[in-house]
Amino acid sequence: MAEAVVLLDVWVSPFGQRCRIALAEKGVAYEYKEEDLSNKSPMLLQANPVHKKIPVLIHDGKPVCESLVIVQYIDEVWSDGAPILPADPYARAQARFWGDFVDKKIYECGTRLWKLKGEALQEAKKEFIEILKVLEAELGDRKYFGGDAFGYVDIALVPFFAWFYTYETCGGFSVEAEAPKLVAWGKRCMERESVSQTLYDPLKVYEFVGFLKKKYGVE
Amino acid sequence: MDQQPPIPPSDLKLLGSWADSHTHRVQLALKLKGLPFQYQEEDPLRPSAALLIHNPVYKNLPVLLHRGCPVLHSIIILHFLDDTWPHHRSLLPSDPFDRATARFWSHFADDKLAPAVAAVFSSEGDGQKAAVDQVHQNLKLLELELGDGGAFGGRRFFGGDEIGFLDIVLGCGSYWLAVFEEVMEVKLVDPEAFPRFHAWLRDFEDQREVKETIPAIDKLLEYARTVRQMMLGGGATAAAGDNAASN
DSSP: OGGGEEEEEOTTOHHHHHHHHHHHHHTOOOEEEEOOTTSOOHHHHHHOTTTOOSOEEEETTEEEESHHHHHHHHHHHTTTSOOSSOSSHHHHHHHHHHHHHHHHHHHHHHHHHHHOOHHHHHHHHHHHHHHHHHHHHHHTTOSBTTBTSOOHHHHHHGGGGGGHHHHHHHHTSOHHHHOHHHHHHHHHHHTSHHHHTTSOOHHHHHHHHHHHHHHHTOO | OOOOOOOOGGGEEEEEOTTOHHHHHHHHHHHHTTOOOEEEEOBTTBOOHHHHHHOTTTOOSOEEEETTEEEESHHHHHHHHHHHOTTSOOSSOSSHHHHHHHHHHHHHIIIIIHHHHHHHHHOOHHHHHHHHHHHHHHHHHHHHHHSTTSTTTTOSBTTBSSOOHHHHHHHHHHHHHHHHHHHHTOOOOOTTTSHHHHHHHHHHHTSHHHHHHSOOHHHHHHHHHHHHHHHHHOGGGHHHHHHHHTO
């Protein structure tokens, strides 16, 4: 039943998008509920009282919080669909490691690229390029981070593909120049319906960040 | 059930540090699963060549080598142990929702509780008072979950009747609460304010495998006092403080 699965989310959230992509890959029907973070719904506050953050997946009334926890949950519950985590234990451990790496590094450093100026911005730019290069080295010449199969690390990272334009414009560098294989990978992922139907146009993301910059008094 | 061949001790090697709670998590997990392993003591401030090769991204501990292949981050290692030896005692619960709940709270332990406890250790005066308040806020949330209607309500351990994944993650590190209470002369786990958490911790530390894993309290106290003195002395020893504080 579609009503049995509800996703509390915000349209532009790369974390929410991870969940949407995973659900689409598994062919799971669900109800999408857009949250207004300046006016959080009672449903969200009840479902995630600890952090009060999106995304939250509510399955048969039970809430699951944190995007990568949700993605693993989706993989385990809808186990008859194409697997998100690989079967081999060592490959699973590597996938978890890189998913965690993306979680720890991309959003925090990327945010500094549009929030900061001057020397702090240059420092963030240096760090971000380093992060891209580490990911590029890990990807190598593979089709996806999961190898031939689109999987966990791809899902963790691909929502940020729509943010590359924002990061490089604010940071004053070119993602393609620094990490061409990563850009090629992103374009390959966009050929998948689950990804192309979920990600927004990079210009729309840039516009959204422009609005955030005004809100935080940046520039 | 398949008859699995005995595991040669050389298959598993753990690089760790004696005072590192993340190392203890893995040692305890290996013990609970009955998996033999070799142990190599590392100095977190002076990473060995082996550590730098196996963990070039973070250069930190613990590192588990399985037939020479590195598995990093204690929480990931615990998952790996369950995935590789599913017929040995399971660490994680079997139900997907219970697994998601355990994972959520394991992140809480590492992202919220541990930094708050570390802040108590590395601060003074008003800063320390704020850090202590933060620890109390976090413990309150756990106390709630152990109560009626909470995710773990009515259970002796987070894992149920026996200790499991979340007990290992929260338990290995919670001994710093008692250590910091004594060294910093602050009250962190008041049994009246947090009766369930206090009871859980006491039961956890009473387990045979836990007693065999966690260093003696006086060794931990001595270590904490030394690091604290070095921190207050300032300068190059700040790194040592960060290391102790984040353990």
